Amino acid sequence: MAIALPIACLTALAALTTYRTVIAAIEVSQARAADGFAVRTRVWYRGALRSLLATGTVIASTSGGDADCAVSGRALLQQVQGYRAFHVLTNAGRACAVSLDPGLTVADLVAASARLKSLPPVKVWGGAELAQIRYDYVTLAERRYLAIYTRNPDPATVLQEALLLVDPQLLDQVFDLGEAGEGMKVALISSGGTVVTSRNSTKSDEDAWLPREEVVPPGQIRWEAPSRTGGMRTYAAQLVAEPDLYVIASFDEAPARAARVQFLVLLFAPLLTLLLLCIVYLRAIDRHCVVWLRGIEATARARSTHPNARAVIAEDMPADIRSVAEAFNTMVDEQEVRQRRLQTALDDNRFLVRELHHRVKNSLQVVQSYIGLTKRDYRDEARLALADAECRVHVLSAAYRFTLADGEMQPVRVDLFIEDVVAMIDNLIRRRDQWVSSRLETEATLSVDRIIPLGFLVVDVASRMLRTTPGVSLTIIVRDVDASTIAITLEADREIAPSEPPKIFAGLVAQIEAVQVEPAEGRRLGSWHVRHNV
Numbered sequence: 001m002a003i004a005l006p007i008a009c010l011t012a013l014a015a016l017t018t019y020r021t022v023i024a025a026i027e028v029s030q031a032r033a034a035d036g037f038a039v040r041t042r043v044w045y046r047g048a049l050r051s052l053l054a055t056g057t058v059i060a061s062t063s064g065g066d067a068d069c070a071v072s073g074r075a076l077l078q079q080v081q082g083y084r085a086f087h088v089l090t091n092a093g094r095a096c097a098v099s100l101d102p103g104l105t106v107a108d109l110v111a112a113s114a115r116l117k118s119l120p121p122v123k124v125w126g127g128a129e130l131a132q133i134r135y136d137y138v139t140l141a142e143r144r145y146l147a148i149y150t151r152n153p154d155p156a157t158v159l160q161e162a163l164l165l166v167d168p169q170l171l172d173q174v175f176d177l178g179e180a181g182e183g184m185k186v187a188l189i190s191s192g193g194t195v196v197t198s199r200n201s202t203k204s205d206e207d208a209w210l211p212r213e214e215v216v217p218p219g220q221i222r223w224e225a226p227s228r229t230g231g232m233r234t235y236a237a238q239l240v241a242e243p244d245l246y247v248i249a250s251f252d253e254a255p256a257r258a259a260r261v262q263f264l265v266l267l268f269a270p271l272l273t274l275l276l277l278c279i280v281y282l283r284a285i286d287r288h289c290v291v292w293l294r295g296i297e298a299t300a301r302a303r304s305t306h307p308n309a310r311a312v313i314a315e316d317m318p319a320d321i322r323s324v325a326e327a328f329n330t331m332v333d334e335q336e337v338r339q340r341r342l343q344t345a346l347d348d349n350r351f352l353v354r355e356l357h358h359r360v361k362n363s364l365q366v367v368q369s370y371i372g373l374t375k376r377d378y379r380d381e382a383r384l385a386l387a388d389a390e391c392r393v394h395v396l397s398a399a400y401r402f403t404l405a406d407g408e409m410q411p412v413r414v415d416l417f418i419e420d421v422v423a424m425i426d427n428l429i430r431r432r433d434q435w436v437s438s439r440l441e442t443e444a445t446l447s448v449d450r451i452i453p454l455g456f457l458v459v460d461v462a463s464r465m466l467r468t469t470p471g472v473s474l475t476i477i478v479r480d481v482d483a484s485t486i487a488i489t490l491e492a493d494r495e496i497a498p499s500e501p502p503k504i505f506a507g508l509v510a511q512i513e514a515v516q517v518e519p520a521e522g523r524r525l526g527s528w529h530v531r532h533n534v
Contacts, residue, residue, distance in 0.1 A: 004274045011270040019263035026255045030236045031222045037186055038238035038247040044171065045135050045241070048148050048164060052086065053131065056150075056162035060090040073098030082170030084145060087113055089161040103141030104165070112138045113163045116149035122241045135241035137168075137196045144168055144196065168197035185209050185250045188240065196245070209250050211235055292321045296328055303332070350408070357404050364397035387428045388463050394424045395455035403448040411445035414454075414486065414532065418478055421455050425462050434466055435473040442480045444532035453511035454488070454530070460508070461490050461525050464499055472496070474525075486532055487517070490525035 055076055059069055069088075077083045077100050085099035087109040097106040121132040134149040145165040152160055171188060187198035187210070195207045211225040211233070222236045227250075234256075237248040295312050302309045310332065311325040368390055375386040398420045402412040422438040430436050446454065462474055473493040481487050498520040509516065509528065518527035 001278065004278050008271055008274055011274075012267055015263055015266035015270075018266055019259060022259040022262065023256065026259065027222055030234065030249070030251050033184070034221065034236035034238045034247055034249045037249060038240050041171065041188065041240045041245075041247055045148065048146075048166060049133060049150060051080065051083075052148055052150060052162050052164040053159070055086070056088045056159045059088050059096055060094075060158040060160075069096035070098055074100070082167045083164065084167055085109060085165040087161075087163040088159065089113070091155055091158055091160050099165075101141065101143065103143070108140045109163060109165075112140060112147065112165075113149060113161060116147060116163065117151060117161070136244055137190065137194075138165070140165075146171070146196065171197045172199065184252070187248055189246050189248055190244045209233065210248070288318060289321060292317055292325070296321075296325055299328070307336070353409070354404065357400055357409070361397060361400040361404065364393055364400065368393045368397055384429070384467060388459070391421075391424055391428045391459050391463070392456060394428075395421060395459060396452060398424070399448050399452045399455065402451075409448070411447055412451045414444050414446055414451070414478060415440035415442055417451055417455065418458065418476060421458055422476055425459065425466075429463055429466050431466065431470070433471040434469075436462065436466075436476075437473070438476045438478070440478045442478050442486050444480065444486045446530070446532055450512050450530075453508040454514075457505070457508045457512065457514075457528075458488075458490070460502070460505060464501075465490075465492060465496060465525060468499065469494075469496055481529060484531055485529050487527060487529055488514070489518075489527040492523050492525060495522045496520075496525065 055073075059072060062068065062072070073086060073088075073096060077086070077098060084101050085097070085104050087095065087097040087106075089095050095106075095110075097109045099105075099109065115138070116134045116136055119134055119136070121134050131150040131152050134147075136147045136149070138145050138147045146168055148164045148166070150162050168188075185198065185200045187207075188196040189210070190196065193207070193210065195210070198207075208229045209227050212228050213225060221238065222234070224232055224234050227233045234251045234253075235248060236251070237246050239245075240247055292312075292314075299309050299311045311328045313322060313325050313329075317325065371386055371390040371393060375383055375390065378386060398417060399412060402417055402420075403409055418440060419438055422436055426436045458476060462476070465472065465474060469492070475491045475493075477487075477489040477491065479487055479489075512528070512530055514528040514530045516526060516528050518524055520526045
């Protein structure tokens with residue numbers, strides 16, 4: 001994919017660039033086609049003008065009468081195909097008019113000359129100015145003619161005015177489209193949109209393909225516009241004779257469609273090839289590489305439930321992947337050997353730890369028994385001090401007894417442990433007129449490292465109160481505050497003057513990770529919040 005995607009982007013860019021280049025070439029070609037038709041039309045007009053000037057000058061210089069003029073003029077019109085009529089006016093006021101069309105009269109020719117004379121002459125295209133010229137078209141006797149009119153304002157010139165009417169079909173040779181003319185329509189039109197002559201259009205659609213707007217957009221040679229039938233077409237226009245005559249060409253969409261088809265082929269053929277190559281390569285990679293790697297992955301994941309799973313090794317595996325599979329199986333074998341050794345060492349350590357804690361528990365019980373026997377030989381304060389020490393040793397012994405109840409180190413139930421400690425306080429420290437009870441409303445657990453200082457804290461507070469307050473009743477309350485916190489509170493049945501705790505008391509609170517929420521005041525001997533094992 002990393003190779004195919006850049007190549008696809010470059011291919012799309014190349015296809016788009018080619019498409020734009022071809023479209024630009026088509027647009028330039030269409031604009032040049034209109035320019036070529038306009039130049040050829042101008043050349044044809046200039047040639048017809050030269051013929052008119054030469055013929056008119058000869059006729060005006062001849063001293064014969066109207067009959068000789070008519071004979072010479074008719075011979076000229078018959079000699080040049082497409083010339084239909086002309087009218088000449090000399091400086092002497094003699095007029096000569098000849099027509100090959102029966103419907104054209106001398107009056108029609110005189111009227112046409114007068115109308116063209118009233119219009120402004122065209123600008124010179126280039127070269128020497130031959131005379132004042134007007135290129136136009138006229139409609140006489142229900143027929144349309146190309147008109148070339150010239151006049152010379154100099155009274156000394158023999159030829160004063162001349163008018164030549166030409167059949168528009170004569171421009172067919174100018175608008176010869178050749179092999180490139182398929183799908184192209186060309187016409188010579190006036191500024192009002194009237195078709196003078198056209199090529200590649202029938203009588204029925206002579207002007208249907210022309211743009212709906214009669215005026216050519218100023219400053220534009222090529223443009224797109226709706227035709228008179230409503231469809232969008234491409235047009236190119238060029239001025240022939242200001243301000244009335246234009247050459248306009250219309251083009252179909254065949255070149256643009258061909259360019260689009262070429263663009264699509266240049267775009268999708270390489271892309272489809274790249275896609276096919278990607279599919280083939282991905283299929284080959286999946287068949288010869290990925291399937292074996294997935295097998296190794298599946299084996300690695302299956303080892304959590306099937307410890308004896310091994311990666312498959314086949315004859316048709318690629319050599320590199322076979323090496324990976326063999327290395328994986330070797331690693332698994334070595335890992336199992338290490339695990340067995342570690343498990344053996346762990347079992348030995350667990351046995352030694354259990355034996356150590358068992359001996360510690362027995363040693364504590366021996367110490368507790370020894371303190372109990374020694375306590376019989378003492379009275380008063382010494383006996384109370386030994387009872388207090390015996391109680392503290394019992395805290396250690398009880399903690400190890402609970403944590404090793406099932407042969408493994410495990411958290412200790414707070415309620416069971418406090419109940420055992422309260423029973424020992426009741427047996428060892430309480431006087432006959434005193435009472436010690438508990439109210440346990442939790443099933444939380446603490447590790448042995450935290451349960452031992454908790455027992456010391458309870459014993460310390462209870463011991464100080466029972467020594468100094470005769471006849472008091474003490475209640476130890478343990479309850480759940482929330483899902484992860486318990487509250488440990490000691491209350492007396494009367495108000496007790498608070499005593500300063502020993503320095504070791506702060507260390508016990510820190511070991512338990514307890515937070516004192518209520519100080520010793522009144523009946524309350526203190527309240528602590530402890531986060532327990534969730």
